[in-house]
Amino acid sequence: MSDIRLEGVTKRYGTFAAAEEVDLSVTQGEFVTILGPSGSGKTTLLSLIAGLNRPTSGRIFIGGRDVTNATAQERNIGLVFQSYALFPHMTVLQNVLFPLGVRKIGGAEADRLARDALKLVRLDGLENRRPSQLSGGQQQRVALARAVVFKPDILLLDEPLGALDRKLREELQVELKQLQRTLGVTTLLVTHDQEEALSLSDRIMVLDKGRTQQVAAPTEAYLRPANRFVAEFLGIANFVGLPDGRQGLVRPERVRLSTNGAANDSGKPAKIVEAIYLGQMVRYHLALEGAQSIVAAVPFLGTAHVPGEQVTVSWESADIWPVT
Amino acid sequence: MKRRTFVGAAASLPAVSILSGTARAQSKEIRMIESGGASGESIQKGYIDPLFQKTGIKVVRESPSSLGKLRALVESGQTSTTLFELGSGIVLQAKKLGLIEKMDWAAINPAPMFPEAKNEYGFGYSYFSTIMAWRKGAKEPQNFTEFFDSKAFPGKRCLPDFPHYCLPFALQAAGVPIDKLFPLDVDLAFKKLNEVKKDVAVWWKAGAQPPQLMKDNEVQYSICWSGRVVGDPAFGLSFAGGKADLSFIAVVKGSKPEDKAAANKLFYEMSLPENQAKAAEVISYTGPSPELDALLPKDKLWQFPTSKQNKAVQYFENAEWWAENGEAVNKKWEAFKLSL
Amino acid sequence: MTGSGIRFIAPLLVLMVVAFNAPIVYMLGLAFWEKGRGFTLEHYEGLLETPVYLRVLGNTMRIALIATIANVVIGYPLAHWMRGLGSRARMIAIALVVLPFWVSILVRTYAWIVVLGNGGLVNRFLQWTGLTDAPVSFLYNELGVTIGMANVLLPFLVLPLFATMIRIDDRLLQAAASLGAPPRTIFWKVYFPLTLPALAAGALLVFILCLGFYVTPAVLGGGRVPMISNLLDTLINQIPRWEQASAISTILLIVTLLIFAAYRRLDRKASA
Numbered sequence: 001m002s003d004i005r006l007e008g009v010t011k012r013y014g015t016f017a018a019a020e021e022v023d024l025s026v027t028q029g030e031f032v033t034i035l036g037p038s039g040s041g042k043t044t045l046l047s048l049i050a051g052l053n054r055p056t057s058g059r060i061f062i063g064g065r066d067v068t069n070a071t072a073q074e075r076n077i078g079l080v081f082q083s084y085a086l087f088p089h090m091t092v093l094q095n096v097l098f099p100l101g102v103r104k105i106g107g108a109e110a111d112r113l114a115r116d117a118l119k120l121v122r123l124d125g126l127e128n129r130r131p132s133q134l135s136g137g138q139q140q141r142v143a144l145a146r147a148v149v150f151k152p153d154i155l156l157l158d159e160p161l162g163a164l165d166r167k168l169r170e171e172l173q174v175e176l177k178q179l180q181r182t183l184g185v186t187t188l189l190v191t192h193d194q195e196e197a198l199s200l201s202d203r204i205m206v207l208d209k210g211r212t213q214q215v216a217a218p219t220e221a222y223l224r225p226a227n228r229f230v231a232e233f234l235g236i237a238n239f240v241g242l243p244d245g246r247q248g249l250v251r252p253e254r255v256r257l258s259t260n261g262a263a264n265d266s267g268k269p270a271k272i273v274e275a276i277y278l279g280q281m282v283r284y285h286l287a288l289e290g291a292q293s294i295v296a297a298v299p300f301l302g303t304a305h306v307p308g309e310q311v312t313v314s315w316e317s318a319d320i321w322p323v324t
Numbered sequence: 325m326k327r328r329t330f331v332g333a334a335a336s337l338p339a340v341s342i343l344s345g346t347a348r349a350q351s352k353e354i355r356m357i358e359s360g361g362a363s364g365e366s367i368q369k370g371y372i373d374p375l376f377q378k379t380g381i382k383v384v385r386e387s388p389s390s391l392g393k394l395r396a397l398v399e400s401g402q403t404s405t406t407l408f409e410l411g412s413g414i415v416l417q418a419k420k421l422g423l424i425e426k427m428d429w430a431a432i433n434p435a436p437m438f439p440e441a442k443n444e445y446g447f448g449y450s451y452f453s454t455i456m457a458w459r460k461g462a463k464e465p466q467n468f469t470e471f472f473d474s475k476a477f478p479g480k481r482c483l484p485d486f487p488h489y490c491l492p493f494a495l496q497a498a499g500v501p502i503d504k505l506f507p508l509d510v511d512l513a514f515k516k517l518n519e520v521k522k523d524v525a526v527w528w529k530a531g532a533q534p535p536q537l538m539k540d541n542e543v544q545y546s547i548c549w550s551g552r553v554v555g556d557p558a559f560g561l562s563f564a565g566g567k568a569d570l571s572f573i574a575v576v577k578g579s580k581p582e583d584k585a586a587a588n589k590l591f592y593e594m595s596l597p598e599n600q601a602k603a604a605e606v607i608s609y610t611g612p613s614p615e616l617d618a619l620l621p622k623d624k625l626w627q628f629p630t631s632k633q634n635k636a637v638q639y640f641e642n643a644e645w646w647a648e649n650g651e652a653v654n655k656k657w658e659a660f661k662l663s664l
Numbered sequence: 665m666t667g668s669g670i671r672f673i674a675p676l677l678v679l680m681v682v683a684f685n686a687p688i689v690y691m692l693g694l695a696f697w698e699k700g701r702g703f704t705l706e707h708y709e710g711l712l713e714t715p716v717y718l719r720v721l722g723n724t725m726r727i728a729l730i731a732t733i734a735n736v737v738i739g740y741p742l743a744h745w746m747r748g749l750g751s752r753a754r755m756i757a758i759a760l761v762v763l764p765f766w767v768s769i770l771v772r773t774y775a776w777i778v779v780l781g782n783g784g785l786v787n788r789f790l791q792w793t794g795l796t797d798a799p800v801s802f803l804y805n806e807l808g809v810t811i812g813m814a815n816v817l818l819p820f821l822v823l824p825l826f827a828t829m830i831r832i833d834d835r836l837l838q839a840a841a842s843l844g845a846p847p848r849t850i851f852w853k854v855y856f857p858l859t860l861p862a863l864a865a866g867a868l869l870v871f872i873l874c875l876g877f878y879v880t881p882a883v884l885g886g887g888r889v890p891m892i893s894n895l896l897d898t899l900i901n902q903i904p905r906w907e908q909a910s911a912i913s914t915i916l917l918i919v920t921l922l923i924f925a926a927y928r929r930l931d932r933k934a935s936a
Contacts, residue, residue, distance in 0.1 A: 390901035390902065390904075391901060391902060391903070391904045392900040392901035392902070392904045392906075393901070395904055395906070417903075417904075485887040524888075525801075525804050525886055526804050526886035526887060526888070527886060527887025527888060528887060529882055529887060529894075540777070540781055540782070540783060541782060541783050542777075542781055542782050542783075542803070542804075650903065651903060651905065654898065654903060655714045655716055655717075658716045658717065658720060658890065658895060658898075659716040659719075661887070661888070661890045662716065662719055662720060662723060662890055664888040664889075664890075
């Protein structure tokens with residue numbers, strides 16, 4: 001188990017900067033997610049940490065050791081791809097034994113370690129199957145077992161749940177979190193899925209165009225984003241004008257709706273444009289005066305407003321976060 | 325069976341057959357399969373073109389000819405091809421296998437021919453020789469004993485990949501005179517070949533190979549067909565001990581009577597010495613007319629297989645012996661080739 | 665659906681059977697059938713009595729095997745190298761590999777005489793550099809035949825192998841590296857096993873094509889490298905002993921089918 005530290009890591013392809021002066025510090029046992037839209041440089045960053053690529057400048061430390069110029073083999077990293085990258089010609093057990101064999105661990109000990117790892121991801125009994133005989137979720141579990149069986153210093157996950165359908169993804173998110181907690185392994189996850197990032201991570205790092213936008217705990221980044229990009233990338237953002245001329249962020253679930261006129265001083269009249277039923281919540285798209293639109297998310301308590309209805313929207317001033 | 329008796333009967337009654345030959349319908353176009361290359365051109369220029377001018381009968385040529393092809397033609401029952409070129413030994417095999425018709429010499433009524441060319445089953449139309457040749461500049465052998473002596477005559481050899489060529493030459497090298505070659509002493513021939521095989525770089529299958537290999541200096545000495553090397557200043561050659569052989573054209577079994585009638589017209593053209601002289605302009609092989617020598621250019625007589633000076637020093641292929649022993653010798657030949 | 669499919673394909677099937685399969689069955693039957701006498705095994709007995717034909721068959725197998733191995737040794741690294749090229753360079757490399765397909769096999773074979781002959785490019789270079797005094801005999805022996813056959817058949821091995829290699833996901837190799845495997849282990853434990861079925865299939869194809877090669881042994885072997893197709897040519901076109909040729913062909917076919925069956929077994933085991 002180790003910590004990870006990036007210092008001014010930059011990767012350029014010609015004049016294009018895939019990563020620019022990125023600093024990051026992940027403490028031992030922490031679960032950090034690198035979040036960003038596609039093309040933001042998050043996978044580049046992961047491949048630099050994994051040693052599949054060399055940075056143009058900057059340094060990378062794992063467990064205090066400078067691994068900037070170390071090969072992937074020398075870094076002792078567990079790596080999981082979105083495409084699973086299981087060896088198709090080996091059985092499940094042979095796949096999990098592979099990193100042990102490379103480390104000259106064989107015989108009964110290797111067998112025990114591999115079976116333990118498979119038990120951990122609830123795949124015991126499928127040892128002799130081939131990857132092609134497994135479902136996507138099972139394959140990703142094999143990949144996880146293979147990535148942790150040799151007790152890597154850190155675990156790197158590249159969109160590991162991206163290829164799975166929604167229900168399976170949510171199940172595996174829970175399992176992934178439990179696994180990470182059980183093993184206590186320092187984990188770096190790369191994803192473009194903000195829900196996944198918010199639900200799994202101790203901290204998230206938001207990346208755009210190769211540059212760090214914010215590194216913070218999920219709630220912190222959600223409620224107090226460092227800039228407009230982070231505000232818009234993490235969930236739905238309403239922007240309201242502030243007296244000092246700046247813009248203020250109000251999250252939809254902080255917007256209140258009422259039908260009985262101005263109940264408080266900041267109330268504004270609005271018209272329901274669209275009502276989207278989401279289960280526990282209803283999401284309303286509203287039009288304020290002056291063509292400004294706003295989104296509100298309100299707990300569903302049996303009745304809902306209908307499009308065309310006139311309402312009053314309001315929020316507490318404490319729920320406004322000024323952004324630049 | 326019926327047809328054969330009919331043909332036989334016709335042949336035995338020349339008067340009737342001549343009459344019926346003129347009266348019978350005659351095809352305007354027949355097909356011939358020949359061995360291709362310059363010899364095919366010589367057939368065109370020497371015989372087919374004059375036939376067309378005189379009678380309007382067209383002969384369409386195809387190549388190459390092999391006994392296998394003839395067998396396939398006859399066994400499939402087709403009648404589109406009437407004429408087929410065959411080597412002297414092959415005529416006997418084809419006759420044995422029932423693949424060719426008897427010739428109707430009475431109907432052809434040819435100009436005078438050498439007797440061996442007037443075969444019961446084929447028209448011997450072209451004499452060719454298989455002789456020794458060498459790259460200019462190499463030491464010149466006088467006979468086959470010298471030709472195979474690589475100590476005195478250093479250089480690589482190129483020999484035909486056919487036993488009926490190699491064996492008689494090997495026997496000459498072992499000291500057998502050309503009039504005592506047949507019946508062949510097969511064991512002695514292979515013994516001699518085993519002695520010289522290390523000097524043989526290439527065993528050729530196609531007649532174009534030896535001159536090219538000598539030009540490229542891959543080999544210095546070859547046994548090859550005379551028509552491929554005479555007249556080319558890059559080579560020296562000698563007819564001494566060479567093999568004179570005759571190519572035949574035969575009538576494919578089951579051919580239609582009207583096609584045969586047209587074929588007989590072509591055979592007649594082939595017997596005329598003036599046509600044979602035209603053919604000899606294309607390739608230095610000669611036709612079967614005893615009067616041909618007089619029509620050939622005097623300065624080129626030495627190039628032709630049948631000119632007096634050359635005919636005397638060569639032996640003539642013994643097709644009967646090969647028809648008897650060919651298959652057994654061939655097995656030994658394959659075994660010999662495996663030992664190379 | 666299947667019913668109507670059969671209807672559409674039927675004329676082709678009939679053509680295949682009549683024009684292709686029936687003559688082969690007829691040829692194979694010749695070895696067992698003597699006109700007027702019915703069933704016979706004498707042509708096979710003839711083969712056993714004169715083992716020279718079987719020895720030619722054995723010789724053919726040996727040369728085919730050598731040519732196949734040469735093909736594998738050249739073709740595998742070539743295909744692997746092509747996989748690593750950029751897309752433009754890859755296109756050029758494929759074109760260069762396929763180019764010989766568009767040239768007559770006879771021309772390609774004669775081209776080797778220009779390159780490898782006594783006065784050829786290679787020998788002139790060797791003598792110019794002083795590495796040898798006398799020309800080296802590349803041609804008119806088994807070496808020449810092997811070089812010629814390897815050249816002619818190389819695309820048959822390289823193209824399917826290359827197609828398999830470019831389908832191997834780079835991430836598979838990266839995963840192996842991240843799991844701690846050194847390059848040699850990655851190659852032998854991951855990359856090579858994944859290309860093995862294509863390699864085996866390509867090598868088998870090359871081997872079977874080698875068995876039937878005619879032009880190249882005839883020209884580059886200088887008649888000194890007896891192969892089965894040249895023997896069959898003699899038996900079919902010159903002697904002609906079709907019955908004997910048919911018996912040899914039957915044995916050749918059976919041996920080829922046995923090799924193919926063995927390969928299928930291995931392949932199924934490997935992918936089971």
